[in-house]
Amino acid sequence: MKHILRHESRVMTMAVSRQPRTGASTPSRALHELLAGRTLTPAQRRIAQYLLANIGEAAALTSGELAERAGVSQPSVTRFVSLLGFEGFPQFRRAMRGFLEAAEPAEEGNKLQLGVREDIARLETLHTELAGQERLAGIAERLYASVPLVVSGLRVSAHVAGLFGYLAAKIHPDVRVLTNGGTVLLDQLGHARAAGASEAVFFAMPRYPRETAAAMRFAGELGMRIVLITDEPVSAITEHAGDVLHAGVGSELVFDSHAAIVSLSVALLETIADAAGPRARQRLEGFDRYAAEQEIFTER
Structure with missing residues (x-):
């Protein structure tokens, strides 16, 4: 739904690079x-x-x-x-x-242009993969049905988890965003499961924290199904997930770019809104009325 994108500006951040990947096709x-x-x-x-x-x-x-x-x-x-x-x-x-x-040869340009070009290539790949929406729709229905819905990401992944959870709360009645690690995270997962949570969305970007893998295992042991949003279809961390949604991370520059991950996250939110139907529209309209009454946002 377009309302989701209207509430906040676009976000893109980065993390440490490992090896250059510059070709438009590899x-x-x-x-x-x-x-x-x-x-x-x-x-x-x-x-x-x-x-x-x-x-x-x-x-x-x-x-x-x-x-x-x-x-x-x-x-x-x-x-x-x-x-x-x-x-x-x-x-x-x-x-x-x-x-x-x-494989196409690497493109010419300065390093900043090559970094943006890699993001574009990642987004083009995601565009192709989103052609079939059936699997994503099934995941979205389960996520909306989970009350509460757990969303977690640690270290560099915390920002995407925070964005996803903030927007999800506008269409879902109870979203719990967990971005602090340690035993407190395990406590929070246990509390969420006791409250009825059946699904947990984890974000894991390179480099994958051991705490994230441990938390995913623990959530699974509690009986929650794990949806992992990450950069690779298979990695050391995907074995702990029931469903893996992935989009490439740009690593051409000193810090990774998560542009495609953010786009995938917004696509999943859109699909959750579709699953919620009129209930999502009512919640969004309610927030718009509240924001206007409280004058939360400045006029354009």
């Missing part, structure tokens, strides 16, 4: 798109992690060699390839080689 990005929306077993996650880190080498391996490199069985590789829609490993390997051949 093999790893193509592989990310292939993995998007897949539910992977632990063995399949290990294969995906190896491929994302070594796609150039992996394109020349046999299925047995890939299994050995990833530390899994050969049948696991076969099932992984089938999950991605390939008839066999030779077809999968040809696709990997195609990703390498299709």
Whole structure:
């Protein structure tokens, strides 16, 4: 709903860079798109992690060699390839080689322009992945039905969690934003579960805090389903989530850019508003009346 965007200005912040990625099209990005929306077993996650880190080498391996490199069985590789829609490993390997051949050269420009160009590429990938809304709609319905709804993010992820929780509270009756770590976070998760929370949204940007992984495990043990919003479809932290929503993080500059993550978050909020239907509109209109009465915002 357009009301959601009207209440606050756009937000974009950053965190530490690890390696440059400047091309408009890269093999790893193509592989990310292939993995998007897949539910992977632990063995399949290990294969995906190896491929994302070594796609150039992996394109020349046999299925047995890939299994050995990833530390899994050969049948696991076969099932992984089938999950991605390939008839066999030779077809999968040809696709990997195609990703390498299709990679576009890095663009020219100063480092600031390259940083913005990377954000644009991340947003274009997200634009493509949002074409199918069925999965996102199902997640949104569950999130709206969870009362209270837990939203958590630590360290660099706290700002996105805070933005998401602030806006979600305009369409959801009880949102609890948890951005402080330690045992207090575990206490708050326990209190939320006792109050009826069935869902928890966690934000985890690189570098992933150990406390976030621990809190996700604890929330799962309490019986809450975890929706993780992060930068990679598979990583050390995704194994703790029931659903993973991801958008690329720009790492061309000294600090990471979370532009695509913010866009994904707003898309999820829009879908939650759709799930809420007239109740969301009533809450938004009520806030508008309250804001006008209290003169909270300046005139444009």
